[in-house]
Amino acid sequence: xxxxxxxxxILNHTKRGELIYDPFLGSGTTLAAAEVTERVCCGIExxxxxxxxxxxxWQALSGEQAHLDxxxxxxxxxxxxxxxxxxxxxx
Numbered sequence: 001x002x003x004x005x006x007x008x009x010i011l012n013h014t015k016r017g018e019l020i021y022d023p024f025l026g027s028g029t030t031l032a033a034a035e036v037t038e039r040v041c042c043g044i045e046x047x048x049x050x051x052x053x054x055x056x057x058w059q060a061l062s063g064e065q066a067h068l069d070x071x072x073x074x075x076x077x078x079x080x081x082x083x084x085x086x087x088x089x090x091x
Contacts, residue, residue, distance in 0.1 A: 006033035014039055028054035032061055052079070 006029050010020060016038045022030040025045035031054060034041035045051050055066045055075050066075040 001027075001029050003029050003032035003036060006030050007037055010034060010037050010039055025054050026050055028057040031058055035061055 010030075010033050014020060014037075018039055020030060020034045020039045020041045022041060022043035025031060025043040027050060031041040031043055033039075035058065043054075045054055058064075059066055059075065067073065068075075068078060
């Protein structure tokens, strides 16, 4: 769904810099709306496919690069590693 759908309740019920919690991030609509409205989104998504969608969407929106906590690799580096591994396993 479009991030604009979530912007109205976020603007009506929170102030700039406040926390928005989403226990089911899905495709990242709440995260996108929080980013645009200058709120902080804390969310959870268990399905790796959706996590990749959320991170890609956030990177495109924010212009920033996501990094893996703990080792510092960027999301794009990890995606490239996964792609190379999948190509090696396909042969």
